[in-house]
Amino acid sequence: MIDVQRLRVLRAVAEHGSFNRAAAALRLTPSAVSQHVAALERSLGSHVFTRSTRGVTLTAAGRIMVGAAESVAxxxxxxxxxxxxxxxxxxxxxxxxxxxxxxxxxxxxxxxxxxxxxxxxxxxxxxxxxxxxxxxxxxxxxxxxxxxxxxxxxxxxxxxxxxxxxxxxxDDPLHVVLPEGHRLAGRPALDPAELAAEPWVLGCLKTEAYLRRYAERAGFEPEVRGTTSDYFFARSLVAAGVGVSLIPSIALAPEVAGVRAVPVQPPAPARxxxxxxxxxxxxxxxxxxxxxxxxxxxxxxxxx
Structure with missing residues (x-):
């Protein structure tokens, strides 16, 4: 029979990527975590982790058992x-x-x-x-x-x-948010490549990832002058002239004075x-x- 506590330890090690970090999260000693994993591996007759100097990674058997652990939890x-x-x-x-x-x-x-x-x-x-x-x-x-x-x-x-x-x-398409007086603020739609020379304000890590992928394809490196996880704050920074930004449609309310949101040209990226x-x-x-x-x-x- 597989012990539920050992499954809990397995999940923690998989989540944190190391025995030490899992031990801290579970309030156990690293030795106790290691013993639980070793006991689980003995009961299964298979290794659940591959160890290296960079941490641990799940084996195929380990991935199966993490799925079982999640279901049991x-x-x-x-x-x-x-x-x-x-x-x-x-x-x-x-x-x-x-x-x-x-x-x-x-x-x-x-x-x-x-x-x-x-x-x-x-x-x-x-x-x-x-x-x-x-x-x-x-x-x-x-x-x-x-x-x-x-x-x-x-x-x-x-x-x-x-x-x-x-x-x-x-679907929640992204918009380019510009200062109200920007030369492109009156356009019905924009290609972000037209803003290659502009500084950028990042509203979250995921729109940053999209922007960087797009910029790489378009052949430019975005200059980032502001970072935040708050879209309202990002638009406030745009209004203050810090840069331009990519903001999802539903994050355009409430309104911020001094900015203009312009749709991205099709095929428009969307959440x-x-x-x-x-x-x-x-x-x-x-x-x-x-x-x-x-x-x-x-x-x-x-x-x-």
């Missing part, structure tokens, strides 16, 4: 939640969200949910997708309002985790916004209701 969390609901008579629902999407989509959806299910106790936690999606897999949150650019759903390294169900809500859940959680009435409410909120925005 999710089931235990779900069972504990059900027991709590039995004892209190109240349903708990935990939602993870990124800030701009949560601000625009969640209030109306949560109002609809609580009207239909007034006994629901809501918990809302703000995370970027690379942090919220592992929490869904672990059962720590019931669903995550998240986004991705082109490619797979973001997540932490490790792989082998339970598959998420993704419900698409809306793809959706809801991530685990299959067995979708059967819960409140989860199903909230996903439906979020879809209606997104549809109303698209129609508007």
């Amino acid at each position: 999710a089931e235990l969390e779900h069972a504990a939640q059900q027991v709590t609901e039995l004892s209190t008579g109240r349903t708990q629902l935990t939602v993870a969200t990124f800030s701009s999407g949560g601000r625009l989509l969640l209030p109306g959806a949560l109002t609809e949910l609580t009207a239909a299910h007034p006994g629901t106790v809501l918990h809302v936690r703000e995370f970027e997708p690379e942090d919220s999606l592992p929490l869904v897999r672990q059962g720590a949150v019931d669903l995550a309002l998240a986004y991705r650019f082109d490619g797979p759903l973001p997540g932490r390294p490790g792989g082998g985790s339970p598959a998420l169900e993704w419900t698409a809500l809306m 793809h916004i959706g809801v991530a859940t685990l299959g067995h959680r979708r059967s819960r009435l409140q989860v199903t209701a909230l996903v439906g409410a979020l879809r209606r909120q997104a549809a109303a925005l698209d129609e508007g």
Whole structure:
């Protein structure tokens, strides 16, 4: 029989990439972590990590076991939640969200949910997708309002985790944000290559990654003069003349005086916004209701 604590240690080592960092996170000694992993490997008859001077990486067997560990953690969390609901008579629902999407989509959806299910106790936690999606897999949150650019759903390294169900809500195209008096501010659409000589303000790491990929293809190196994880602050820096920026559509509200947002020429880059859940959680009435409410909120925005 595989010990649940050993699976917990396995997950921590996979997440942190080293025995020492996992030990610190778990409040164990590195020796204890090593012993748990060694015992797990003996019970499996296979190595779960490849060790090197740079840390540890999962083997094929290790990836399988991390997926199993995530599933076990999710089931235990779900069972504990059900027991709590039995004892209190109240349903708990935990939602993870990124800030701009949560601000625009969640209030109306949560109002609809609580009207239909007034006994629901809501918990809302703000995370970027690379942090919220592992929490869904672990059962720590019931669903995550998240986004991705082109490619797979973001997540932490490790792989082998339970598959998420993704419900698409809306696309969120990026805009170039310029000072109001900029020579290109009146254009109906822009190619970012036209701004190769401009200094840039970065609103988040993911739009930075897109900008750098685009700039490399267009043959220029962006000069970065401002960095922030707050799109409102990024637009304020643009208004102050620090540089220009790339901002998703839903992060253009509330308005900032002194800036102009111009769409990027097709094919315009976009964030793809959706809801991530685990299959067995979708059967819960409140989860199903909230996903439906979020879809209606997104549809109303698209129609508007």
